[in-house]
Amino acid sequence: MDTIKYQLTDDQIPTSWYNLAADLPQLAPILHPGTGQPATVADLVGIMPKELAEQELSTEREIEIPATVRQIYAQWRPSPLFRARRLEQALGTPARIYYKYEGGSPAGSHKPNTGIAQAFYNKEAGIRRLATETGAGQWGSSLSLAGAFFGLEVKVFMVQVSYHQKPYRRALMHTYGATCVASPSTETAAGRAILAADPDCPGSLGIATSEAIELAMNDPFTNYAGGSVLNHVALHQTVIGQEALRQLDLAEDYPDIVIGAAGGGSNLAGLAFPFLGEQLRGGHRVRVIAAEPEACPSLTKGRIAYDFGDTTGLTPLLKMHTLGHSFIPPAIHAGGLRYHGIAPLVSQALQDGLLEARAVPQTRCFEAGLTFARTEGIVPAPESTHAIRVAIDEALRLKEEGRSEAILFGLSGHGHFDLGAYERYLAGELMDEGFDQERVERALAELPTPAGS
Numbered sequence: 001m002d003t004i005k006y007q008l009t010d011d012q013i014p015t016s017w018y019n020l021a022a023d024l025p026q027l028a029p030i031l032h033p034g035t036g037q038p039a040t041v042a043d044l045v046g047i048m049p050k051e052l053a054e055q056e057l058s059t060e061r062e063i064e065i066p067a068t069v070r071q072i073y074a075q076w077r078p079s080p081l082f083r084a085r086r087l088e089q090a091l092g093t094p095a096r097i098y099y100k101y102e103g104g105s106p107a108g109s110h111k112p113n114t115g116i117a118q119a120f121y122n123k124e125a126g127i128r129r130l131a132t133e134t135g136a137g138q139w140g141s142s143l144s145l146a147g148a149f150f151g152l153e154v155k156v157f158m159v160q161v162s163y164h165q166k167p168y169r170r171a172l173m174h175t176y177g178a179t180c181v182a183s184p185s186t187e188t189a190a191g192r193a194i195l196a197a198d199p200d201c202p203g204s205l206g207i208a209t210s211e212a213i214e215l216a217m218n219d220p221f222t223n224y225a226g227g228s229v230l231n232h233v234a235l236h237q238t239v240i241g242q243e244a245l246r247q248l249d250l251a252e253d254y255p256d257i258v259i260g261a262a263g264g265g266s267n268l269a270g271l272a273f274p275f276l277g278e279q280l281r282g283g284h285r286v287r288v289i290a291a292e293p294e295a296c297p298s299l300t301k302g303r304i305a306y307d308f309g310d311t312t313g314l315t316p317l318l319k320m321h322t323l324g325h326s327f328i329p330p331a332i333h334a335g336g337l338r339y340h341g342i343a344p345l346v347s348q349a350l351q352d353g354l355l356e357a358r359a360v361p362q363t364r365c366f367e368a369g370l371t372f373a374r375t376e377g378i379v380p381a382p383e384s385t386h387a388i389r390v391a392i393d394e395a396l397r398l399k400e401e402g403r404s405e406a407i408l409f410g411l412s413g414h415g416h417f418d419l420g421a422y423e424r425y426l427a428g429e430l431m432d433e434g435f436d437q438e439r440v441e442r443a444l445a446e447l448p449t450p451a452g453s
Helices: 050-057 067-073 085-091 112-124 138-150 160-165 167-175 189-197 205-217 231-237 239-250 266-280 344-351 362-376 382-401 416-426 437-444
Strands: 016-018 062-064 081-083 096-101 129-134 153-159 179-183 222-224 257-261 287-293 303-308 317-322 355-360 406-411
Touching: 016 231, 016 239, 016 266, 050 112, 050 231, 067 112, 081 239, 085 096, 085 362, 085 382, 096 239, 096 382, 112 129, 112 138, 112 231, 129 138, 129 205, 138 153, 138 167, 153 160, 153 167, 153 205, 160 167, 160 179, 167 179, 167 416, 179 205, 189 205, 205 222, 231 239, 231 266, 231 344, 239 266, 239 406, 257 266, 257 382, 266 287, 266 344, 266 406, 287 344, 287 382, 317 344, 344 355, 355 382, 362 382, 362 416, 382 406
Parallel strands: 096 406, 129 153, 129 222, 153 179, 257 287, 257 406, 287 355
Antiparallel strands: 016 062, 081 096, 303 317
């Protein structure tokens, strides 16, 4: 039999997270918005525990994973690496296609890798409640799961358009014991102000983040937990790529191309950063491709600048590719990719030529998702279809060139709660959302000017 999946044992779960910041010494610091000076641990502990604040600012290459976190990881980790042999055959490509599947976690995506870690550190710090944002709901359901495991209350502000598009995601959060409300909401000053200006606002991850942070700032027993963008979130996700390295050893192969869907950047970072780290320390070179939505293309159309991570300006300033913190993306079904900026570590890697970005339209992604489902059997989340689209395009390019290369992409989660979107696509009702340059220019005109600059 041809090998289809490459498995590791529980004792091969990584013992530490990998920090790309150790190998990118030119990374711009996070700035305090009031002083314009680099943020300190003391600046961050108002909304997160000291351990996570230290991880956010750390330049240590490896940070030990607590035993409690590794034990919970063992419920679904190590996750399998698959060889997509049926997809290869259907495409008639000489490419060797692999995918790292994160949909086997209880919440159905890669997000619990950081949700469990953040809940652990907050519980240790005596926090009683976590507040967060969520787009499509993968992060919200993952933090809800983590809250159930650690006995923490969880409040989720779910982007308005996704709240209505994906009812079973919010039902999953409620099943885990969390509270989920549509954002913008009337429960925060930020939400009320946005609704007063636009009662029909579809919401955005930036708005939902503002609401969650406001809640955390006003309650000493509530902390904010972020699902992407931040350094410590990318750090926690690197268990994905570390496992993939060992699994490709089992396959006696190494990727020429690594592809990940990119919204806030945690999925791409989790898969690609360990491979980039190997390259930066003299190992194999890899071509990393960030696959982002054409309607919200922060890497391909955004400006590199200091900007807020939320809409109302409550976060520290992050240097990243941004479409402007006031930009509200179109209502695409890949709700987890509807974010105005991207992780500073991903932005820096793009600036340094360590990765490239490609924007793809919604309908071509769903087309790729159907091809994948009908060959490999897994219905992918809409976010994951972006990586699949680019992987298929690269495999067809190699077919035309008559060359065999190894392609690795991240299948960040399953699409069982997204079948309504697939139904719309199959009925011909799903359309591509255009990129609105004029709206982006207006948002970029509102970029903050750091104090002292």
